[in-house]
Amino acid sequence: MSYAIREALAGFRRAPVLTGLAAGMVGLALFVVGLFGLVTHNLQVALDQIEARVEVVAYLHDDASAAEIEGAVLELRDQPEVSNVLYVSKDSALARARRDLQDFEEVFRGLESNPLPASLEVRLEDGSRGPETVELIASIAEVLPVVEDVQYGREWVDRLDTLRDVAGAASLALGLAFALVAALMIGTALRIAIFARRDEIYVMRLVGARDGFIRRPFVLEGFLTGLAGGLVAILLTAIAHRVVSQFLFDVVWLPFWWLAGGLLAGGVLGGLASIQAVRRHLREVN
Template sequence: MSVLAKAAYFWRSAASGLRHAPFIHFVAVTTIAIAIFSAGLAQATGRMVEALIGSLGGEVQVTVYLSPELDEEGAAVLRERMVALSGGKAYLVPPRAALERLATELGDLGEALAQLPENPLPPSLELEVPPERRTPGALKILAQQLRALPGVTGVDYGEEAVERLSAISKALRYGGWVAFAVVLIATVVIVSATLQLAIYARRGEIEIQKLVGATDRFVKAPFLIEGFLQGLLGAGVALAGLVAFERFAGPGLASLFSFLVGPGGMVPLLEPRIALELLAAGCALGLGGSFIAVGRFLRV
């Protein structure tokens, strides 16, 4: 039998298997579709969280409080040293400007600041840190270096908030991987179990093939193709579900979370690259389940 004839036979046999046991394969396709749909939602959520963390991280600002005795020339020299240390940008905030900003932020309560006998705020330098140095460890080291400079009385960068934000990001990332592993294992187990039922239903055909001299690979190939088709169908259903979800539920979610991500901050569920990845993942799940099924059932 030629290679093309074998390939045609394998695909016909796989298609016949799907037709003869529709319910069994429906369960497998539905399981894969749920897994891929969940993976697509989780991936979009993770990208949205990363974007949110990036936007919040962009607001990380180091405030360096200077000694009141420091003159403008000394503050300028200190500013240059801070820029060299951090690789970012620094802006001098005089005490009067800092007091006016505080009064604006307090609103109606800011009028009480006008009754103060003198300005209690020291001069300060606001330092914008580059993105690569916004991690908790890098910011802590930078703060220690800045505190060691002469003329610096204090450094504030919201240490607790930065560390908490980083911890949330790590927890979401690790939790996503654990959840993905659990769903992956459960999907492969269910798919392999359903395919074992399909193989059992065709045990008579398999015995005849072995009796006439069919090789191991010849017997297994149609079932592997069945698993591939299951994965392909399941991924297709999942992609259609993601498109429908984004179309009908996306606008409502965008308005609900606009206060966090902004009016245009919602991450699209499907991009061409992500759609191809999910499609490949579905085919891999189907193939993996079928490979396990034929390996456990067909002791050939």
């Protein structure tokens, strides 16, 4: 293994321009994947932010007593899908309406009494905001004696769930397509780099070196080239992220494990491309 490492590093020194071009091509290929990942991650973040606003609102009868309301709150909080239940009084509901609907201030001033009902705002746990779960909590709230009506935006929840499914399927399909294109570009770049050293492979084979002994330095070199290309892709993606965030709109940066996965993918693809290229040249000298 020490020989393979020395030879891999020596390969960089012997042909720095060619190695740099190969790493650059790998970086550009993975940069396309990185941009797609940036878009996909921000779409997911946007959907999560919208989903976080999903809640069930139970409007209460005006004659509901404090004890009845407290019992309803405790029963809803006992549900494992519920994270919190907030009681909103009639006065608080009117204050919210005046704050959020300032264009109707004249209407509010002309009111002789408060027409808005008290309510219970049921907040759901993360991962429990799908249509089935929301409908389940709404059905539980509907049968409570103090509840007059329940609202949760059924159509809006269904559309959000459909949008998430469509976005997930589209991301998977496009991600696989971009990854395939990147793999082909990486393979081409590294095959060119190894083709330039075909004479070296030929000489090693003539002196009796085994295939595994010949292959290891090139595979390690391909892996390191892929890693270098991954670093280039991360740098280019970071520049694109900064430009978009500064001049267009805020963009959330990629999670660390996405970056680590992309870097490792570059190295693995580089190693696999090198294996294929070396195997081809070994067959030619048999």
